[in-house]
Amino acid sequence: MRxxxxxGDGLISSLGDHRTVLHTALCDGRSAIKxxxxxxxxxxGCTLACEITAFDAQKYLGKRNLRxxxxxxxLVAAAAQLALEDSGFTDEMKVHEAVGLVLGTxxxxxxTISEFDRRALTAGPSYASPMDFANTVISAATGQTAIMQNLxxxxxxxxTGASSGLQAIAYAADLIxxxxxxxxxxxxxxxLCFESFYGFERAGLLCPSNNGDQVKYPIPFDVRRGGFLLGxxxxxLMLEDASRARERGARVLAEVKGTGSAFDSSRGKNxxxxxxxxxxxxxxxxKDAELQPNSIDCLSASASGSLRVDRHEAHxxxxxxxxxxxKLPVTAIKSMLGETLGAAGALQVIALMETMRDRVLPGIRGxxxxxxxxxxxxxxxxxxxxxxxxxxVNSISFDxxxxxxxxxxxx
Amino acid sequence: MEHRVVITGIxxxxxxxxxxxxxxxxLLAGRCSFAPVEAYDTRDFSVxxxxxxxxxxxxxxxLNTDVETIGRASQFAIxxxxxxxxxxxxxxxxxxxxxxxxxxGTTSGEPLEIERFDDCFVNEKxxxxxxxxxxxxxxxNISANxxxxxxxxxxxxxxxxxxxxxxxxxAYAFDALRTGRASVMLAGGADPFSRITYTGFxxxxxIAPEICQPFDRHRKGMIPGEGAGVLVxxxxxxxxxxxxxxxxxxxxxxxxxxxxxxTAAHPESDGAVRAMEEALRSSxxxxxxxxxxxxxxxxxxxxxxxETIAVKRLFKQAAxxxxxxxxxxxxxxxxxAASAIETAVCALxxxxxxxxxxxxxxxxxxxxxxxYVPNQAREHKVNVAMNNAYAFGGNNSSLILKKxxx
Amino acid sequence: MNAIEIRTAVKRTISTxxxxxxxxxxxxxSYKDDLKLDSLTILEIAVGLEYEFKIKIPDEELSxxxxxxxxxxxxxxxxx
Numbered sequence: 001m002r003x004x005x006x007x008g009d010g011l012i013s014s015l016g017d018h019r020t021v022l023h024t025a026l027c028d029g030r031s032a033i034k035x036x037x038x039x040x041x042x043x044x045g046c047t048l049a050c051e052i053t054a055f056d057a058q059k060y061l062g063k064r065n066l067r068x069x070x071x072x073x074x075l076v077a078a079a080a081q082l083a084l085e086d087s088g089f090t091d092e093m094k095v096h097e098a099v100g101l102v103l104g105t106x107x108x109x110x111x112t113i114s115e116f117d118r119r120a121l122t123a124g125p126s127y128a129s130p131m132d133f134a135n136t137v138i139s140a141a142t143g144q145t146a147i148m149q150n151l152x153x154x155x156x157x158x159x160t161g162a163s164s165g166l167q168a169i170a171y172a173a174d175l176i177x178x179x180x181x182x183x184x185x186x187x188x189x190x191x192l193c194f195e196s197f198y199g200f201e202r203a204g205l206l207c208p209s210n211n212g213d214q215v216k217y218p219i220p221f222d223v224r225r226g227g228f229l230l231g232x233x234x235x236x237l238m239l240e241d242a243s244r245a246r247e248r249g250a251r252v253l254a255e256v257k258g259t260g261s262a263f264d265s266s267r268g269k270n271x272x273x274x275x276x277x278x279x280x281x282x283x284x285x286x287k288d289a290e291l292q293p294n295s296i297d298c299l300s301a302s303a304s305g306s307l308r309v310d311r312h313e314a315h316x317x318x319x320x321x322x323x324x325x326x327k328l329p330v331t332a333i334k335s336m337l338g339e340t341l342g343a344a345g346a347l348q349v350i351a352l353m354e355t356m357r358d359r360v361l362p363g364i365r366g367x368x369x370x371x372x373x374x375x376x377x378x379x380x381x382x383x384x385x386x387x388x389x390x391x392x393v394n395s396i397s398f399d400x401x402x403x404x405x406x407x408x409x410x411x
Numbered sequence: 412m413e414h415r416v417v418i419t420g421i422x423x424x425x426x427x428x429x430x431x432x433x434x435x436x437x438l439l440a441g442r443c444s445f446a447p448v449e450a451y452d453t454r455d456f457s458v459x460x461x462x463x464x465x466x467x468x469x470x471x472x473x474l475n476t477d478v479e480t481i482g483r484a485s486q487f488a489i490x491x492x493x494x495x496x497x498x499x500x501x502x503x504x505x506x507x508x509x510x511x512x513x514x515x516g517t518t519s520g521e522p523l524e525i526e527r528f529d530d531c532f533v534n535e536k537x538x539x540x541x542x543x544x545x546x547x548x549x550x551x552n553i554s555a556n557x558x559x560x561x562x563x564x565x566x567x568x569x570x571x572x573x574x575x576x577x578x579x580x581x582a583y584a585f586d587a588l589r590t591g592r593a594s595v596m597l598a599g600g601a602d603p604f605s606r607i608t609y610t611g612f613x614x615x616x617x618i619a620p621e622i623c624q625p626f627d628r629h630r631k632g633m634i635p636g637e638g639a640g641v642l643v644x645x646x647x648x649x650x651x652x653x654x655x656x657x658x659x660x661x662x663x664x665x666x667x668x669x670x671x672x673x674t675a676a677h678p679e680s681d682g683a684v685r686a687m688e689e690a691l692r693s694s695x696x697x698x699x700x701x702x703x704x705x706x707x708x709x710x711x712x713x714x715x716x717x718e719t720i721a722v723k724r725l726f727k728q729a730a731x732x733x734x735x736x737x738x739x740x741x742x743x744x745x746x747x748a749a750s751a752i753e754t755a756v757c758a759l760x761x762x763x764x765x766x767x768x769x770x771x772x773x774x775x776x777x778x779x780x781x782x783y784v785p786n787q788a789r790e791h792k793v794n795v796a797m798n799n800a801y802a803f804g805g806n807n808s809s810l811i812l813k814k815x816x817x
Numbered sequence: 818m819n820a821i822e823i824r825t826a827v828k829r830t831i832s833t834x835x836x837x838x839x840x841x842x843x844x845x846x847s848y849k850d851d852l853k854l855d856s857l858t859i860l861e862i863a864v865g866l867e868y869e870f871k872i873k874i875p876d877e878e879l880s881x882x883x884x885x886x887x888x889x890x891x892x893x894x895x896x897x
Binding site (some may be wrong): 004068078098100101106107108110113116117118120121122124125126128129130133134136137138139140142143144146147149150151153154155156157158159160163164167171174175177178180198199200202203205260262263264265266267276277311330338361397399400401 | 455514517518530533550552555558566567571573579583589614672689693804
């Protein structure tokens with residue numbers, strides 16, 4: 001079977017647009033948490049988010065006409081530009097070979113969809129914007145990016161809630177393994193906007209910013225956690241068939257060794273079932289990678305500060321790793337990037353590649369005390385020296401979708 | 412070793428009926444479903460017709476899910492899944508729940524939920540939006556709700572690649588089965604009738620006033636529809652093991668992107684041709700062996716012309732002997748469900764050696780000069796069927812189904 | 818509003834929709850042949866102008882707009 005390697009990446013995040021910049025920020029314990037500037041959170045319980053306020057698409061995409069692209073599409077097109085450059089894919093190469101794009105996203109652009117509808121509602125349907133209509137399909141950012149970057153291969157969009165990005169990478173890796181594609185950009189994206197923010201707020205999933213007596217924190221695994229904070233971003237990996245990457249003399253950052261997915265049909269409501277599904281996805285990824293749990297050198301957890309999901313993940317990992325769980329260093333970068341939904345899993349993979357290179361695993365910012373019965377012990381606010389040959393990445397949606405990926409140092 | 416993948420069950424919810432047998436009978440009879448839109452007031456629109464699913468009773472199919480907790484696309488999707496499982500005679504208890512996956516395509520997910528949000532927003536009643544919005548709206552709920560209804564723990568994914576999404580979902584299921592990531596997949600697509608979609612297509616001038624007439628010289632556009640199609644796909648070994656009826660074998664697919672324009676197809680159908688070529692290559696099929704094409708056939712001026720060009724570019728002279736039809740002439744454009752329902756049509760055409768017609772084709776367009784099986788179903792030996800679907804963003808998809816030879 | 822003011826507004830909408838400098842847009846430039854715009858962009862400009870001027874131009878007339886001058890003339894007609 002073909003090996004799948006990562007030959008480049010591109011990211012737009014609230015902590016920088018390059019993997020090393022992101023890694024440094026994570027290791028410094030910096031975060032972009034602040035009141036969002038693009039919409040008002042007045043009268044809402046949560047007033048904080050991880051917004052990329054200064055994002056300027058033109059900086060990455062030049063003077064091209066960006067009007068047809070909404071914010072999600074601009075984030076993706078910019079990340080694609082960076083990933084193509086980073087992996088050494090020239091325009092010339094894209095003409096000879098159809099590069100594909102597999103994008104994970106929970107909403108596409110819920111803001112565009114809603115705004116399109118609202119203008120038609122208030123002004124009348126004949127005033128609906130034709131250009132915005134093209135962007136109301138959930139796959140709009142994937143299509144717009146393909147047009148801007150001349151990506152003529154597979155053009156797929158994956159939605160599995162907050163695990164969409166990692167699931168997209170898993171799918172893309174399978175396509176390369178099977179020989180259905182040779183070079184794919186894969187990852188995920190999500191924009192921050194009022195519509196999703198309000199929805200999560202009403203669902204009670206966001207950490208309240210001011211909760212009276214008992215202050216809550218969006219800190220993964222912390223006993224005081226009270227929900228997550230929303231973030232945004234786009235992150236793409238260039239995945240290639242290893243032999244082909246060798247042929248073209250590409251630099252390889254890491255290998256996608258195995259992936260696994262499972263679903264909790266109780267949607268997170270039944271703790272036992274939720275834990276079982278998370279564990280199952282991780283076991284499938286290990287099996288796919290032909291590795292035993294004790295080969296894994298660190299875990300990039302999905303944990304975001306969610307009351308339920310963090311607990312389920314901790315217990316599921318204890319189940320998978322058994323006695324090795326006590327020695328498993330764990331990080332949870334959503335403590336600094338927020339819950340970036342579709343982008344989350346891809347950002348975790350990129351951060352983990354830097355950990356492999358730099359041998360430093362970022363600590364979990366703000367963590368003071370974990371829940372008493374959490375069976376993982378190597379969770380701490382401090383950075384940790386690690387030597388990672390194999391790392392596990394989890395991406396778990398709050399409503400049932402679980403995906404895990406084993407990343408390997410290469411060669 | 413790769414597993415062979417077969418279709419053993421079909422579940423359909425369409426504007427011309429619910430259930431595989433009913434829909435197939437109505438398709439062969441050329442029954443159309445176009446009527447004034449009832450879902451909302453079209454007074455301010457310049458067009459008024461749609462293809463809606465009427466007399467649909469969700470509670471009849473939802474045995475473990477409260478109908479109030481899920482959106483209309485999910486209701487269609489669960490109904491189609493239950494019908495497909497019954498049609499396949501598959502008893503899920505006999506298979507580990509983690510071995511059964513779901514892959515669904517959609518264009519808009521659960522658009523009625525964001526439309527309700529928008530109604531509240533413009534009326535300054537946003538406080539009426541509660542926790543149900545996030546529980547119902549995001550599109551990944553479609554496959555999730557199916558899995559919850561049937562307690563499935565395997566792969567679970569929504570592929571929202573607009574109007575080609577059904578083909579993408581079937582292609583995903585095909586890969587999952589042949590690589591052993593699942594033993595059984597429920598795969599298909601679902602979309603409800605949506606104000607947003609209708610508004611957009613109306614603004615683009617793409618909606619026909621009363622009927623959809625693909626490939627006709629005087630065609631005036633598409634008619635938006637709604638529905639769901641779900642197929643039971645399983646490994647050939649599994650199907651034989653349980654003595655299942657096999658409709659057809661899935662043998663390959665091709666996906667490509669024009670990378671040209673969001674709403675306009677490539678002028679020379681470049682991407683569509685590449686998708687067909689890859690579908691043929693990956694399934695080890697020669698072009699001359701294709702016996703039927705289920706067209707995207709939306710009924711818009713551009714689509715039908717370019718689709719004809721694409722078929723001619725690939726099939727050359729053989730294109731003129733190849734029956735092609737568009738069931739959108741009867742059920743309208745069911746968006747993300749369309750290519751899933753059309754995959755079912757290909758499977759049935761193979762199983763029954765009959766081809767549903769392209770209705771309302773009265774005066775052929777000189778630029779569309781192929782055999783579109785006009786107005787009358789046809790008996791025809793169908794060994795290999797190709798299902799083509801295209802979408803916003805320049806997405807192209809072609810799927811190949813064959814008569815299953817054990 | 819006179820023709821000059823309308824023309825300025827039309828060019829501004831073209832500029833923001835199609836990423837063109839207003840100086841590049843001739844008073845009688847053809848959307849398709851001179852400005853090289855695709856039909857979606859042309860329609861977006863037309864609808865954007867209807868929205869801005871709060872006028873309703875029937876689709877049949879909208880589809881007859883070929884040039885910047887056509888837009889100015891029709892808007893003026895519907896504003897009157």
